[in-house]
Amino acid sequence: MQLPETLAGWLSLLEARHGQAIQLGLDRIRQVRDALNLPQTCPVFTVGGTNGKGSTCALLESVLLAAGYRVGLYTSPHLLRYNERVRIAGHEVDDQVLVEAFAEVERARGETPLTYFEHGTLAAWVAFCRAGLEAIILEVGLGGRLDAVNVFEPDCAIVTSVALDHMEFLGNDREAIGFEKAGIFRAGKPAICSDPLPPASLLAHAEAIGARLLVSGRDFGFAGDQQQWAFWLAGGARRGGLAYPALRGTNQLLNASAVMAACELVRDILPVPMQAIRQGFMLVDLPGRFQVLPGRPSVILDVAHNPQAAGVLNENLASMGFFPETWAVIGMLADKDVPGVIRLLRDRVDHWLVATLPGPRGLSAGRLAGILREAGVSVDISEFGSPNAAYQAARDRAAEGDRIVVFGSFLTVADVLAAAGTSK
Structure with missing residues (x-):
């Protein structure tokens, strides 16, 4: 088969090829991931949740960039251009990077069928592995446990919130949905939940696998007035005099404090100075969120x-x-x-x-x-x-x-x- 030579050609092919847009499960994408043979070489953050994922990813990316790291960010969906989904060093990748990455995934998959999202997730991983990155941020598309990004091993996982959405795939109540979202947690690895009232299923799963779970309001949190705010970590850091993030909205401190908690938990492998956090929060930008x-x-x-x-x-x-x-x-x-x-x-x-x-x-x-x-x-x-x-x-x-x-x-x-x- 003649492979497309343009991004538009690839997107048209992938949209036409797989009749079912959402098909949860990791067997297919894991097979192709293994065939690509591109191992993880830098810390990975996986971010899931019902709402707040995009804001949390944007805040984390901005902070890590301000700290001087070369960062890859994979998000979905996009607003205007597919390229928005794959960012390297703070910029959307160009079409040719994606064309080459889609082709590499196509050659590796053989007869294994992939959905549009699975193919795109692997293409983003290819682009990241070719870019000499120092940190990667992956946003969950839907759920967590069976989402395509969960074939990669996070060094830190963040669940932003658990609410009723996509119930036809994830379950009819917060307990069922919470279990699916907790599927991105890993044994012995930092796990953050910025939902102050997480379902019991999320807490139980984190405990069962031995994840190092921190919950907003219990293990970390924030306080503030109209001018500034402060972050606290139980038994650890307290950072005061913080300017509000550039993202508007009353819920952004939930997201920002989760990012600060994540930075505290990974400082041994990815140290982030306080000045980078301040600068990152001031410079962050994310269209379509208030x-x-x-x-x-x-x-x-x-x-x-x-x-x-x-x-x-x-x-x-x-x-x-x-x-x-x-x-x-x-x-x-x-x-x-x-x-x-x-x-x-x-x-x-x-x-x-x-x-x-x-x-x-x-x-x-x-x-x-x-x-x-x-x-x-x-x-x-x-x-x-x-x-x-x-x-x-x-x-x-x-x-x-x-x-x-x-x-x-x-x-x-x-x-x-x-x-x-x-x-x-």
Whole structure:
């Protein structure tokens, strides 16, 4: 078979090749990993959780870069470009790096089938192994125990939060989901949980395998006022006078304190000075996580797509001060808890602009509007064929002092972010 010569060609091939986008299990990817024969040569951090994974990865990457390390970061999904998923030394890799990595995985896999995500995960690993890295950060795609990144051995594993999402794959309650997410922990290795109320299953699994588990609020934590905050580690370090991370949102101290705990636990193999932590937190950037665009009216982009994330978004909106009216641009996938998300933000919004999302999982604007009404929304609801169309309508209708909040899915934010990048 003639292998594609462009990134677009590879992505089209991988999308067409495997009919099932999500197929949990490690046997296939482990076989191809072994065939690649690219051993780990530097410390690996694996980050899982329902919400907060992307922010935690971004904070950790920024801190390690500020400490002078050459860092690889693998995340998903992307917003605008596939290259966002694979970063080396703080920059997205170029197309040719990915083309060569996809081809190397293709040659190694033989007759072993791989999903789009599995092939991409191994390609990222190939790129990292060719780049002379000093640290690697891997974000779990879904769950943990059976996710593709779990074929690599973490020196430190972080679970950010445990909430109800992807229940068709992970189980119907927090206990089942917590067990799946705890699957990234390793015997004798540092394990961090930044969820202050972790399921008993997560705690039990960590104890059963002998992981060195630290839980937020029990073994480490934070305190602060409006100007600064402090980190504490039970029986260990206390760091005060910290500036708030550049990422906006009331929950970012949970993520930042988990990163600080991780740095404390791996300092023997990857020392990070306090100045690098301060600098890393100040310089961190992550699109789509309570991202406020410049100008008026205020525009907030947030990929919140489950009730836990919607609750955090609601708190963040409440902390912003007074706006005469709030305009919500929302598009969601059908397999999400749409009523749960709407209930948490219902009283925060004055106008709903609902958008159809593409693909078989995307909800139509009509169905989404119906769910809003079923959830008791009685204010203005308008329907649009795309998030960008809804966003442009919001821009036209909102007054200068109002705010527009775009949320519900990565797809929703991506469509608006692409438009916002080319228009005022």
